[in-house]
């Protein structure tokens with residue numbers, strides 16, 4: 118049965134950093150869905166004519182956006198959200214890593230997996246590149262929960278063989294076996310796999326070589342790690358790899374930087390490294406809440422764009438401040454206002470960074486991230502809570518651009534009514550909110 122949803126619709130089928138008409142807005146819009154795919158998106162009247170037998174659902178007063186794509190978010194860190202007052206390395210030691218050791222227990226991991234996936238869906242995120250846990254058993258329960266959640270998840274076992282807590286270390290041989298086993302069991306079976314060394318600091322050359330072998334043996338899987346987040350981390354990596362020209366060169370030596378790679382943070386970088394990232398067609402996950410919370414620094418977005426590096430947003434969780442991709446967009450906007458040579462981001466650019474840019478980074482741009490015909494019906498339905506400031510602004514806004522800016526500024530999970538992936542509901546707010 119085909120469906121026609123009537124609401125104000127925003128999406129960015131083209132990159133608004135490159136094109137002045139990147140944003141498409143339909144104030145009285147229609148989104149037609151058939152068999153889990155977008156069969157049309159435009160003005161409601163026109164869609165009504167094109168799909169006369171579709172069942173209309175009137176959501177006027179609400180907003181439909183493509184489901185958010187979170188390109189960097191840690192599954193084991195839900196319960197350490199809100200640990201304020203640290204910088205990266207002491208936050209890892211005092212807060213994140215002890216919690217990650219608890220993931221050894223399969224039942225604990227299963228609970229956290231449920232909390233994590235619900236955190237994504239309840240904030241309108243439909244697709245995520247997820248930093249996994251250090252334990253294969255925790256990844257098994259995660260992948261199983263991810264498949265039944267209906268969300269679009271790419272993730273992998275995190276591997277490290279030094280410098281963390283000893284319980285989190287594996288030998289390169291174990292890393293090879295456990296990754297190979299998980300790839301064979303789960304990749305392309307409702308989830309996708311990403312080879313995931315935590316960062317160069319906690320990976321020996323032998324372990325990075327294992328990652329290289331895995332990428333070569335499994336050409337469909339993706340790669341994720343961290344880079345250039347914090348000054349002390351960067352100094353330590355330089356000490357550990359004295360032969361490397363810079364941090365990026367460590368990953369380059371093992372062929373880990375390509376169009377299949379998403380590198381998180383890249384706050385402190387050089388124009389030379391940016392040019393190489395652009396040439397590799399690698400993507401950077403920008404996590405502004407985390408960068409601010411951990412005092413990591415101000416992301417040089419303008420230099421990334423100028424070098425042709427793909428950038429998308431990530432919430433980081435728990436280094437960040439929660440699952441909200443609208444909040445992450447707002448935080449990107451705020452930090453750019455403070456950054457030297459910062460860009461003044463438009464609402465269209467924020468929407469792109471939270472949706473289509475992430476789909477591009479994950480190789481899913483033909484599948485999700487906007488409402489072009491044929492895309493999977495992955496979307497979030499937002500509705501301002503009654504008598505909220507967001508409702509006051511959106512009711513009286515003089516333009517659709519202004520409404521979109523207000524959604525980024527004011528809308529949190531309390532405004533998410535429904536989240537769908539492939540046309541199927543993956544989240545519905547429990548309280549009654551009409552319609």
Ligand SMILES: [Zn+2]
Nearest residue numbers: 191343381433
């Ligand atoms: Zn991270």
